[in-house]
Amino acid sequence: QKEVEQNSGPLSVPEGAIASLNCTYSDRVSQSFFWYRQYSGKSPELIMSIYSNGDKEDGRFTAQLNKASQYVSLLIRDSQPSDSATYLCAVNSYTGGFKTIFGAGTRLFVKA
Amino acid sequence: DVKVTQSSRYLVKRTGEKVFLECVQDMDHENMFWYRQDPGLGLRLIYFSYDVKMKEKGDIPEGYSVSREKKERFSLILESASTNQTSMYLCASSPFRQSGAVEAFFGQGTRLTVV
Numbered sequence: 001q002k003e004v005e006q007n008s009g010p011l012s013v014p015e016g017a018i019a020s021l022n023c024t025y026s027d028r029v030s031q032s033f034f035w036y037r038q039y040s041g042k043s044p045e046l047i048m049s050i051y052s053n054g055d056k057e058d059g060r061f062t063a064q065l066n067k068a069s070q071y072v073s074l075l076i077r078d079s080q081p082s083d084s085a086t087y088l089c090a091v092n093s094y095t096g097g098f099k100t101i102f103g104a105g106t107r108l109f110v111k112a
Numbered sequence: 113d114v115k116v117t118q119s120s121r122y123l124v125k126r127t128g129e130k131v132f133l134e135c136v137q138d139m140d141h142e143n144m145f146w147y148r149q150d151p152g153l154g155l156r157l158i159y160f161s162y163d164v165k166m167k168e169k170g171d172i173p174e175g176y177s178v179s180r181e182k183k184e185r186f187s188l189i190l191e192s193a194s195t196n197q198t199s200m201y202l203c204a205s206s207p208f209r210q211s212g213a214v215e216a217f218f219g220q221g222t223r224l225t226v227v
Contacts, residue, residue: 006154008152032214034215034216043202043218043219043220043221044155044202044216044218045218046215046216049215088154088155090216092214098143098162098206098208098209098214099143099145099157099160099168099170100145100157100204100206100216101157101171102147102154102155102156102157103154104152104153104154105154
């Protein structure tokens with residue numbers, strides 16, 4: 001079982017719709033969870049972090065965390081064509097030092 | 113702004129060559145990482161370091177080694193390059209926090225082609 005799993009997509013949504021991206025992780029002691037966005041040919045950049053169960057909102061983005069189910073999600077409201085990218089779920093895991101483990105990413109296409 | 117700089121954007125090397133990929137960060141971060149990114153496989157951790165002269169194997173260390181002689185610099189070494197090491201290599205750094213609640217900052221990536 002992979003440590004961090006995501007549907008690879010592609011996920012296609014119309015402009016203005018809500019895009020829902022999901023992620024599960026295997027390490028129960030993980031405490032820190034992140035969503036990165038990666039445009040084609042570019043490096044990943046952080047868009048959301050979440051550390052406690054529940055929802056965290058930042059503009060059009062909402063991250064949701066359920067540690068009991070080992071599940072993290074990202075909702076993008078009012079999706080725009082500029083949101084088209086690969087979204088990477090990441091989890092910090094401790095093995096002598098903290099390492100960041102990434103999922104394979106979900107490709108999102110927002111159609112104008 | 114945090115800056116993570118990788119020495120080359122594109123590299124072409126021959127099979128069997130020893131290859132050095134350099135990464136420098138300017139924010140005094142304790143943690144540094146090397147990932148490779150391949151289509152459909154996402155970012156896979158090769159090695160990471162949480163202190164000078166310290167290194168830990170990631171998920172795919174075979175065929176690679178690393179060096180961290182100074183806090184700001186983390187080098188990835190391909191001892192004898194092979195064609196299956198053709199990939200995008202990404203370096204990242206993050207500060208130490210006891211909780212682990214820190215983001216990783218990435219360099220621009222090095223696209224390595226081994227012929």
